[in-house]
Amino acid sequence: MTARKAIVLVSGGLDSATVAAIARDEGYEVFALSFDYGQRHRLELDAARAVVASQAIRHHAVSVIDLRVFGGSALTSDIDVPKHDHVSDIGGGIPVTYVPARNTIFLSFALAYAEVVGASDIFIGVNALDYSGYPDCRPDYIRAFEAMANLATRAGIEGHQRLTIHAPLMQLDKAGIIRRGTALGVDYAQTLSCYDPEPPNRACGHCDSCLLRRKGFTEAGIPDPTSYAGT
Amino acid sequence: MTARKAIVLVSGGLDSATVAAIARDEGYEVFALSFDYGQRHRLELDAARAVVASQAIRHHAVSVIDLRVFGGSALTSDIDVPKHDHVSDIGGGIPVTYVPARNTIFLSFALAYAEVVGASDIFIGVNALDYSGYPDCRPDYIRAFEAMANLATRAGIEGHQRLTIHAPLMQLDKAGIIRRGTALGVDYAQTLSCYDPEPPNRACGHCDSCLLRRKGFTEAGIPDPTSYAGT
Numbered sequence: 001m002t003a004r005k006a007i008v009l010v011s012g013g014l015d016s017a018t019v020a021a022i023a024r025d026e027g028y029e030v031f032a033l034s035f036d037y038g039q040r041h042r043l044e045l046d047a048a049r050a051v052v053a054s055q056a057i058r059h060h061a062v063s064v065i066d067l068r069v070f071g072g073s074a075l076t077s078d079i080d081v082p083k084h085d086h087v088s089d090i091g092g093g094i095p096v097t098y099v100p101a102r103n104t105i106f107l108s109f110a111l112a113y114a115e116v117v118g119a120s121d122i123f124i125g126v127n128a129l130d131y132s133g134y135p136d137c138r139p140d141y142i143r144a145f146e147a148m149a150n151l152a153t154r155a156g157i158e159g160h161q162r163l164t165i166h167a168p169l170m171q172l173d174k175a176g177i178i179r180r181g182t183a184l185g186v187d188y189a190q191t192l193s194c195y196d197p198e199p200p201n202r203a204c205g206h207c208d209s210c211l212l213r214r215k216g217f218t219e220a221g222i223p224d225p226t227s228y229a230g231t
Numbered sequence: 232m233t234a235r236k237a238i239v240l241v242s243g244g245l246d247s248a249t250v251a252a253i254a255r256d257e258g259y260e261v262f263a264l265s266f267d268y269g270q271r272h273r274l275e276l277d278a279a280r281a282v283v284a285s286q287a288i289r290h291h292a293v294s295v296i297d298l299r300v301f302g303g304s305a306l307t308s309d310i311d312v313p314k315h316d317h318v319s320d321i322g323g324g325i326p327v328t329y330v331p332a333r334n335t336i337f338l339s340f341a342l343a344y345a346e347v348v349g350a351s352d353i354f355i356g357v358n359a360l361d362y363s364g365y366p367d368c369r370p371d372y373i374r375a376f377e378a379m380a381n382l383a384t385r386a387g388i389e390g391h392q393r394l395t396i397h398a399p400l401m402q403l404d405k406a407g408i409i410r411r412g413t414a415l416g417v418d419y420a421q422t423l424s425c426y427d428p429e430p431p432n433r434a435c436g437h438c439d440s441c442l443l444r445r446k447g448f449t450e451a452g453i454p455d456p457t458s459y460a461g462t
Contacts, residue, residue, distance in 0.1 A: 061300050061301065062300070063296070063297050063300050063301075064295065064296070064297045064300075065294070065295070065296045065297070066294050066295045066296070067343065069292050069293070069294050069295075070292065070294075070343050070344050070347040100342070100343040100344075100346035100347055100384070101339055101340075101342040101343035101346060101383060101384060102343075103383070104339040104342055104343075104379070104380070104383045105336070105339040105340060105343060107339075108332055108335045108336040108338075108339040109332075109336060111331070111332040111335055112298065112301050112331040112332035112333075112335075112336060113301050113331075115331035115332060116301040116331055135382065135383055135384055136382075136383045136384075138382065140382050141379070141382040141383055144375075144378050144379035144382050144383075145379050145383075147375050147378070147379070148335070148372070148375035148376050148378070148379045149335070151366065151367075151369065151371050151372040151375045152332060152334070152335045152366055152367045152372055152375075152376075153331070153332060153366055153367075
């Protein structure tokens with residue numbers, strides 16, 4: 001029997017590496033999808049390629065899109081990335097690192113890729129930690145995207161295939177994600193979470209993403225393989 | 232009072248030129264959005280710029296995206312564009328010129344642009360003629376995208392702004408669109424509908440899009456300003 005195909009959004013971070021491993025563990029043939037979207041650093045894309053290679057995923061599309069044309073985020077423009085010493089210092093509300101409509105854009109490309117390769121499953125690594133700050137990481141949003149997607153495509157209009165958006169990390173905290181991925185053999189040394197890394201893949205250790213990652217490994221009781229600057 | 236802002240998807244074709252004129256007529260400050268998405272011809276983008284200039288629209292973002300990475304359509308890959316002599320020769324079902332998830336991708340970028348400039352209205356030129364063949368031109372699809380969009384954005388989560396997707400051509404046929412645009416002063420000589428044009432902006436006259444356009448002008452009883460090859 002031929003494996004079912006799934007599109008997995010792979011950013012190079014810890015979360016999406018875990019999601020790729022989950023999709024493989026569930027028996028899907030994984031089609032990884034990454035974006036070159038004017039990130040401040042390209043190290044993220046290098047990490048995505050390393051994750052794909054380390055999991056022996058054979059299909060990897062990297063789509064070039066330009067979000068800088070709109071501005072509006074510290075990840076794609078010249079706003080400073082906020083740095084802190086402790087997780088408790090991370091501010092409330094929507095972070096300045098929020099990229100407008102990013103998950104909607106990424107899922108839209110995944111939808112196109114799914115239609116072309118004949119996949120009816122898309123995996124995305126949104127999770128409970130992001131839930132509080134990013135509007136497009138909430139369960140209601142994921143279900144609304146799925147409903148729209150089932151009206152958007154050839155498969156939808158012809159009624160022979162129902163598309164499902166999987167967000168298997170939704171209810172996990174960072175420690176839970178790390179435990180799940182470790183059980184599946186994910187090599188987190190290949191991943192990069194930092195918003196402001198140094199080449200080749202050293203994390204700053206103090207941006208919101210680094211703080212949450214460090215706390216996750218500590219809480220999971222699993223050694224953190226990340227290379228941090230100044231350590 | 233400051234004019235409300237609207238994002239208008241402008242392709243360079245007849246439909247979106249009409250939509251831009253409608254948005255302006257309704258009092259919106261128009262932010263035009265076009266895409267450089269690996270079209271087989273760049274003449275479409277030239278036409279988009281000409282439409283924007285002819286309507287004195289001051290804001291125009293052109294976003295580079297790569298749909299070719301997925302393949303799957305005559306508009307972005309090497310499948311031949313079908314040619315016919317009469318509208319009645321156009322086949323049923325979903326045309327080979329259908330680009331997977333295109334409107335979803337385009338609307339997602341419009342959503343990002345809207346969030347950045349503070350617009351709560353997006354205009355798209357989908358219409359009844361496309362309805363039969365393209366899944367992402369149906370009213371149900373547009374409403375589902377709108378519902379998703381209102382969960383996707385900062386404005387949505389903060390509850391202070393409801394986003395509306397306008398599809399003012401939805402119930403019009405091509406002749407109706409041409410009549411409406413002509414009444415609003417649209418210069419259709421600036422627009423390009425052809426799937427397979429010759430430089431600088433000569434239409435082939437025989438692709439599905441040309442046939443529907445020619446029929447529209449005839450039915451509207453309005454002289455067709457299009458430059459056709461071999462005429």
